[in-house]
Amino acid sequence: MTEEWAERVLDAAEELFYGQGIQAVGMDAVRTAAGVSLKRLYGLYPSKDALVEAYLTRRDARWRGDLERHAAAVPAGRERILAVYDWLERWFAEPGFRGCAFVNSFGELGAGSPAVAAAARAHKEAFCLWLTGLAAEAGAEGAAADRLGRQLALLAEGAIALAALSGTVAPARQAQEVAGTLLERALAE
Amino acid sequence: MTEEWAERVLDAAEELFYGQGIQAVGMDAVRTAAGVSLKRLYGLYPSKDALVEAYLTRRDARWRGDLERHAAAVPAGRERILAVYDWLERWFAEPGFRGCAFVNSFGELGAGSPAVAAAARAHKEAFCLWLTGLAAEAGAEGAAADRLGRQLALLAEGAIALAALSGTVAPARQAQEVAGTLLERALAE
DNA sequence: CATCCGGGAGAACGATCGTTCTCCCTTGTC
DNA sequence: GACAAGGGAGAACGATCGTTCTCCCGGATG
Known part of the structure; x- marks a missing residue:
């Protein structure tokens, strides 16, 4: 076939x-x-461009699918949000981990390839939206969920970049700690 | 000359x-x-490699120099730490902003160029160390300053990546908000 | 004025890239 | 067994890259 x-x-x-x-x-x-x-x-x-686009498309689906499956196995709420950073830590430990494929592709080609730039933007936006959903699930409402989602995305993004550069999984734990404090504060009403 | x-x-x-x-x-x-x-x-x-190395070296010095000068103009402590994210926001707004030069270079060449990988690692480490110094200045002690420094670096890193991908300065403010909460918690003893 | 020398413009070279084309062998069909 | 079709291996092509080389001019020196 x-x-x-x-x-x-x-x-x-x-x-x-x-x-x-x-x-x-x-x-x-x-x-x-x-x-x-x-x-x-x-x-x-x-063409190579087509192959690159297919690569990014499939990677987006698989990456977010894996993450969502992992999160679904954990009770909704605070615990599920923290599980995101457990999943990141496992990802960082995989051999050959080299940071976010979309950030890397964007840094390399973004200026000259609108398709890659759009794929990267879409990937991050989908991730952020999903986190916002998790925040809402955990009890944040409306604008608060939105804000919390963006903050959680920020932490994940920073952890990915620093884990790649340092070659260490530690940033996952650090991001998780910060996420914990944010949740504590945001969900205390 | x-x-x-x-x-x-x-x-x-x-x-x-x-x-x-x-x-x-x-x-x-x-x-x-x-x-x-x-x-x-x-x-x-x-060679081109030599030019790339010189490019990264000078950019590291200038980037951190500019940031440190900006921070020095603000009273030490909590205020100075938050000023870091103001500076980031101004950077994000510059025309042609495309994220962190070191993350981009590492993503593009890191696997094949130990010199670039080392430069990127050194840049991030210096930045993180400097933030740890700011945290100590603000009253955090020993391990607490170290932890706070790493968290602040995480936030900055995430903001840089997301600002580049989204084309927006908003991540600077979001990171600043999180930094504010972290400071509030960490310095409350 | 003759000479020499540093430097500018860009041709040249070998490697590599994305993409296409040629040649040949295999396989299935009558 | 003859033949058409399709796919594999890899040569070929035009472009571009990093790097070097050639040629030539202008000006400093005697």
Whole structure:
């Protein structure tokens, strides 16, 4: 099936693009890693830009899907919000963790690729909105939930960046601590 | 003087590298923007790697210098810490703001360039240390200052990333609010 | 005025990139 | 067994990159 081939190509592309940066990876490296002929590669994705877009799209879905599944296994409210930072910590510990794929792609191509910029923006916005939902679930109302959601997103973002640069998982715990205090204060009414 | 030429080249390189990414900018573009012959360019910086390293070194010094000067104009303590986020907000509003040069460079080249990775790590570490100093100045002691410094760095980092992606200055204010609560809690003893 | 030398413009070179094309072998069909 | 179709391997192409080299001019020196 062409579906399976497409997925194999995306698997290879994701590993390479995420691990080494997009410009540093040539189509030939993707071809080799995926074990696919160049002809088939270009049959599946008509250009590198298209492959990059598919990479970001699938990564967004999988990243948020994994996170949401992890959070759903924990009671709603304060506990579920804190579980987000547990999940981040596990992510930081994975071999090959190199920060946020969207921040990296945006930093590399954002200025010259509106599609990448839009994908990155959409990813962060969806993440922030989801956190806002969690905040509402936990008892924050209206504008308070919105504010709390943005603050939680800020903490996650900072933790991701610092974990990548430092090569340490510690920022996850630090962000979790701050999130804890914010919740304490926001939910005390 | 060769000094002035070197600075002109660095000015051009910084604008281009920061605005478009490092790999997207060729030495010829730097040459043209700086108004310098290729021969002189390679006389000043023997390779692109050397130019990139000089770019990051000078940017680190200037960025932290500007920030420290801004903070020094404000009374030490809680007020000075909050002023950091005012400075960030002004930075975010500058035309051409594209996030943290070190995070972007690391995302683009970190995997393949130990020098860039080290520069990025050093920059963040220095920033975090400086924040810890501010926290100590404000009354936090020992481990508490360290913890507060890391939390403040986390907030700043998240604000920078989200401001770049969203194209908005709002994350500076949000980070400042969180910093305010943290200070309130930490300095209440 | 003759000479020499530093530096400017940009051609040249080898590598690599994204993309397309050619050639050949395999496989399925009559 | 003949033949058409499709896909694989990789050569080929034009562009661009980092870096070096060539050629030439202008001005300082005797």
